[in-house]
Amino acid sequence: MSVQEEVLEEVFSEVKKENQIVVFNDDVNTFDHVIEMLMLACDHDPIQAEQCTLLIHYTGKCTVKTGDYDDLKPRCSKLLDAGLSAEIQ
Template sequence: MSTIEKTQEDVSVLEQVVKDHEIVLFNDDVNTFDHVIESLVSVCDHTWEQAEQCAMLVHYKGKCTVKTGEYKDLEPRCSMLLTLGLSAEIV
């Protein structure tokens, strides 16, 4: 086995082990667009434009992935979104 093949094999295994998770935000009839946008900017480090686009997707599609990453990074962010009254879960 060549070094290149071994390296590609190692990368493939590593990619399988480090699986990203997602925070999915769900639509509700309670929170205003401004509250959702401000929450995403604050908690998920979105730009105002990113947060606004996510809020629109949530409104019209019912849900939107708002952050992707490792579970240990997403868990406190998702908890904060829930504390702010938003409906979210990690998948």
């Protein structure tokens, strides 16, 4: 592999940074509501949504979806509209 190929590979991997939706714990939303919203907005199956909800509760936050910003933006908006504390990082 040439030096030019190595540099191009490094640049490409830096540009391809994945974004993530992080949901934060709060004292307002119930477990059932968070689980339901993760299934609706992030296409989680029930077990994945429940596991993420437990992580949110016990650790304070959880990355619930990764991917392209354009895909994550409407998903995060659904979570925010439902009263969850979420952001794209």
